[in-house]
Amino acid sequence: MTILLKNIKEILQVRNQHIDKLEGQEMKTLPVLENAFLLIENDIIKDFGPMSDCPTADFDEVIDVTGKTVLPTWVDSHTHLVYAGNRELEFVDRINGLSYEEIFNRGGGILNSAKKLQELSEEELYEQSRKRLEEVIQQGTGAVEIKSGYGLTLEAELKMLRVIKKLKDNYPIEIKATFLGAHAFPTAYKDNHKGYIDLLVDEMIPAIAKEGLAEYVDAFLETGYFSCEETERIIQAGQKHGMIAKVHVNQFTAIGGIEMCVKNGALSVDHLEIVTDEDIAVLKGSKTMPVALPTCSFFISIPYTPARKMIDAGLPIALASDSNPGTTPSGNMNFVVSTACIKMRMTPEEAINAATINGAYAMGVGQDYGSITKGKKASLIITKPLHSFYELPYAFGSNNIEQVILNGKLQ
Numbered sequence: 163m164t165i166l167l168k169n170i171k172e173i174l175q176v177r178n179q180h181i182d183k184l185e186g187q188e189m190k191t192l193p194v195l196e197n198a199f200l201l202i203e204n205d206i207i208k209d210f211g212p213m214s215d216c217p218t219a220d221f222d223e224v225i226d227v228t229g230k231t232v233l234p235t236w237v238d239s240h241t242h243l244v245y246a247g248n249r250e251l252e253f254v255d256r257i258n259g260l261s262y263e264e265i266f267n268r269g270g271g272i273l274n275s276a277k278k279l280q281e282l283s284e285e286e287l288y289e290q291s292r293k294r295l296e297e298v299i300q301q302g303t304g305a306v307e308i309k310s311g312y313g314l315t316l317e318a319e320l321k322m323l324r325v326i327k328k329l330k331d332n333y334p335i336e337i338k339a340t341f342l343g344a345h346a347f348p349t350a351y352k353d354n355h356k357g358y359i360d361l362l363v364d365e366m367i368p369a370i371a372k373e374g375l376a377e378y379v380d381a382f383l384e385t386g387y388f389s390c391e392e393t394e395r396i397i398q399a400g401q402k403h404g405m406i407a408k409v410h411v412n413q414f415t416a417i418g419g420i421e422m423c424v425k426n427g428a429l430s431v432d433h434l435e436i437v438t439d440e441d442i443a444v445l446k447g448s449k450t451m452p453v454a455l456p457t458c459s460f461f462i463s464i465p466y467t468p469a470r471k472m473i474d475a476g477l478p479i480a481l482a483s484d485s486n487p488g489t490t491p492s493g494n495m496n497f498v499v500s501t502a503c504i505k506m507r508m509t510p511e512e513a514i515n516a517a518t519i520n521g522a523y524a525m526g527v528g529q530d531y532g533s534i535t536k537g538k539k540a541s542l543i544i545t546k547p548l549h550s551f552y553e554l555p556y557a558f559g560s561n562n563i564e565q566v567i568l569n570g571k572l573q
């Protein structure tokens with residue numbers, strides 16, 4: 163199967179060679195090819211170049227995209243999009259003055275979602291989740307990481323991870339699964355933290371590894387949730403079973419978590435609404451990608467990750483949606499990119515780099531996704547006609563996507 167896109171106004175994120183990630187000043191540049199063609203062969207980007215070199219052979223499909231922009235699909239490296247029901251009552255509670263912490267302390271928050279999920283069948287959980295996945299595909303996401311963590315028992319965590327596996331099997335979007343059993347202490351273990359960590363380490367992680375259900379391991383390293391020492395035990399147990407760490411850290415407080423994660427070779431540290439100068443120094447030159455989740459800050463009115471300061475200090479940044487029922491009931495990466503520009507003062511070039519190449523690094527899929535490079539997967543966004551690509555973050559409430567191609571297939 164061959165598809166030729168011709169008369170492309172501009173292709174964004176054109177990279178002749180694969181690059182792992184972009185940091186600091188490098189993030190300012192987004193390579194663009196104007197008046198171009200792009201050839202897809204099966205699921206792969208076979209060729210691209212200026213229209214003057216456009217091939218003329220017989221192709222299965224030829225699409226004229228005059229006036230439109232082509233870019234790689236978004237890579238959303240941090241989501242919780244498998245969940246049961248939603249939490250719109252807590253949304254109203256927050257409008258009426260309660261904080262996220264106060265809601266959690268009343269038995270809401272993650273424990274509220276866990277109760278709902280434990281009561282729901284695997285089939286119904288799949289049904290609810292596939293609709294969210296279909297929505298983000300239409301919004302241009304071509305690779306997505308999905309966490310467990312609303313089960314909090316072995317049985318319910320397995321249910322979540324099996325649903326993620328079924329989504330992987332049934333949809334052309336790239337999916338990676340993360341085990342987040344350490345999302346909150348279940349009520350039964352409120353005063354027995356060691357007992358729950360033992361359960362995670364001795365039973366849950368080995369059982370999940372045995373079924374091959376998770377590539378990554380995560381924990382909510384935060385005051386009132388999992389301490390640095392507890393998280394370290396969990397991520398080291400995950401590593402023994404081949405799971406790499408991607409950790410929720412510094413959402414509300416800085417308690418030394420970033421240093422511990424970097425020391426343990428975490429692929430990413432995510433949230434980072436509170437970042438100290440020591441955190442920046444520790445991340446500098448490390449292999450750990452800082453991941454910002456600006457639509458979480460937007461939704462629950464907490465500080466934004468200080469991306470400007472971090473990039474200016476030479477760090478890379480990836481952007482992800484954090485799609486979940488409590489702090490970010492949206493997986494729309496277009497809005498993530500807009501919010502990063504509007505609220506974090508990232509330039510459109512930086513934000514698009516952060517949501518493509520750096521997102522792919524944070525999700526471990528950089529070899530196949532995140533840039534327009536020959537041999538990578540043909541997962542592409544075709545926009546509506548635009549004045550310039552700046553209109554993507556600028557027109558924050560508009561849908562500027564005309565067509566999505568995932569692994570060579572028109573969606």
Ligand SMILES: N=CN[C@@H](CCC(=O)O)C(=O)O
Nearest residue numbers: 271272382410484486488489
């Ligand atoms: N902060 C931890 N976990 C999720 C929210 C969980 C919830 O409130 O359901 C997050 O990344 O924001």
Ligand SMILES: [Zn+2]
Nearest residue numbers: 240242410484
């Ligand atoms: Zn999260």
